Amino acid sequence: MAIHQETRIKTTRDEMWLSTPMECAIEMIQELYDPFQNVKHYIKNLSNQFNSVMDFGKIINDCGYWDCYLFMEHRRWWDNCARKIPISYLQAIGAEMHRIEHHLFYDKLQYAKVLSTCEFSRYAFQRISYKERHCIWLPGKCSEKEIVEILTKKAIETKNQCSISSGTPNHIKNIVVNPNTEVSFIYFVPTIKVTNK
Numbered sequence: 279m280a281i282h283q284e285t286r287i288k289t290t291r292d293e294m295w296l297s298t299p300m301e302c303a304i305e306m307i308q309e310l311y312d313p314f315q316n317v318k319h320y321i322k323n324l325s326n327q328f329n330s331v332m333d334f335g336k337i338i339n340d341c342g343y344w345d346c347y348l349f350m351e352h353r354r355w356w357d358n359c360a361r362k363i364p365i366s367y368l369q370a371i372g373a374e375m376h377r378i379e380h381h382l383f384y385d386k387l388q389y390a391k392v393l394s395t396c397e398f399s400r401y402a403f404q405r406i407s408y409k410e411r412h413c414i415w416l417p418g419k420c421s422e423k424e425i426v427e428i429l430t431k432k433a434i435e436t437k438n439q440c441s442i443s444s445g446t447p448n449h450i451k452n453i454v455v456n457p458n459t460e461v462s463f464i465y466f467v468p469t470i471k472v473t474n475k
Contacts, residue, residue, distance in 0.1 A: 311388065313448055313466070314385055314468050316382070316388075317381045320373070322357045325353065325356075340369070365472070382468060385468040389450070393465070398443070401416060401442075402432075403440065403441050404432060404433075404438050414440065425453060434459065436457075437457045439456050441455070
């Protein structure tokens with residue numbers, strides 16, 4: 279009995295592929311990838327220690343907020359690393375920069391692991407204007423080199439920028455091809471930038 283590594287199903291739009299067990303494992307790794315997962319966990323654990331009324335009032339004052347509802351909304355964003363986090367908040371909950379950098383190191387390792395298994399979506403985008411984009415369907419599974427060739431050809435034909443992103447909910451890597459055949463690879467490596475603002 280022969281084991282088929284890939285199976286095709288014909289559809290009217292394009293070819294769909296049934297996944298092999300290895301592809302399912304790769305997709306699961308990419309779907310479970312959460313940028314800043316370790317940093318978020320560290321900040322949330324520290325933040326959750328300050329839930330009493332006294333502690334909550336002290337943190338609000340330390341961060342310079344008057345509106346507790348606005349602070350609670352911002353705190354949710356800060357705990358999920360979804361917004362710039364003020365140093366005053368990190369100091370108020372007792373976060374230490376060397377520990378954040380330590381957790382960030384593990385987030386970068388996780389990113390490298392996901393990047394090595396990165397697969398692109400089955401469609402790309404052609405940028406018509408600032409708000410308008412057209413979809414470009416790719417034929418089956420393509421290697422990165424084939425994707426770049428297809429997007430370069432389309433960008434030259436249409437004189438529009440073409441791009442594709444990794445096929446996961448969280449961006450891992452993008453490829454952008456300009457009409458002048460300039461190819462850019464954009465990597466979304468977890469990084470932290472400390473500013474005075």
